[in-house]
Amino acid sequence: MKKALLTLLALSLLAWGLAQRYLQDPELERVKSGGKAYAEVFVSQRPDQALCSIHRNRLPADLLPKFLEEQRSLIKYPQNGKLMGDWKKGGAIFNNLQKANCFSCHFGSPVHLGGDVGPSLEKYGLKRGQSEAVQRYTYEVIYNAWAYFPCTVMYRFGAQGLLTPEEIADIVAYLLDPESDFNTKPAVGSK
């Protein structure tokens, strides 16, 4: 009985897995000619990535609640529970092209001219304040942007392992702390 149940479970998982796949086997075969590393990215495409691919980044309304819930469940917090860390360290990460590259998409950095792919973050901390809710929102957007903006272009820094929870808390401090250069110095390009 237990075994039958397990088989059933395995089968339904399999069916779920198949339903979520974006590239089918003959397509994956062709993709393999692109080389091992390239193919691997598609072979191991995550189900949430597959959903965004299938729906071309606009999820139908009926899928949204479950999707958002799953994305939220991926968010982890720093060991010490503090969502605001060291703003100086955060600034180094925010302004590093290889590391987080936030400035490329967002205006507001006092170090680099920002892009306009994402909304301007100029004087973010002065505008939003430092309430618990703002800290949490900012931390969670950086940790997993898809929990707020499904399928958006912004990387899921925490959920995809690009930054640690502590590094994200440092960035939150960089954005929010009224003493941070981000809030005391003028943004490059500001009028």
Place this chain on the structure above:
Amino acid sequence: MPLKALLMAGALALMGLALAQEGVDPREEAKRQKQLLLETAGILPTELIVEQGKDLFNRKGPSGKTMAECDFGLGKGVLEGAAARLPRYFLDTGKVEDLDSRIITCMTRVQGFKPAQVKRSEVVAVAFYIASHSTGKPIQVRLLFPEERALYALGEKLFYARSGARDVGCATCHVTYVGKRAGVLPYADVLGKDKSWTHWPAYRYSNDQIWTMQDRIRACYGNIAHPQPDLYSLPILALELFLAYSNNGAVVEEWPAFVR
């Protein structure tokens, strides 16, 4: 090679200028830079590469044949308008080939070079030369053969795919955020009004590089740390067929192009 040194001096001078020119329309700016380079160096890098490509085209391979013995889609030795109709399916190889891969087919199957002897720089130079015969021609690619349709469908899927640690997808930049910038250049509308297929092969003056569309696509992956598909591989061809077909009818202003 001394020509290259000459050009480098010009290119370096331009780079200083280019960096000071943020916020200017990149296409207009490229035209200005081209004019400047023409005035300082007396010849354009694109023209030089086309000349190199011409020499290579007329060079005899181990079999004693030149590239004029090859069919680039419109018959043996016919170059006029040939590049504007690629990629396409070729009966002799049973494959869809773009300009780059067809050049390799020519060098290996007709001229008798071993695959390992084929240098990338030579392929690009010959691509520049052959493409130069399609200036003023409209893009005309078809989806007639099953393999063309299969690759097109794959290209479309890859274009809309999200993958890798940064959830990369061509469409996120080139559809959703067209006109926005995360650097100097705004994201081009590659499927529509920017007619991007007609901008490659090109000389990139900001980096002194000669690129075909294969290099352009690989760079878009590489720029955001996504593993790159190998040169000449099917995923590149698939994306190319999708891009080219989307730009059908667009007239090639100048091949090879001169871009930032």
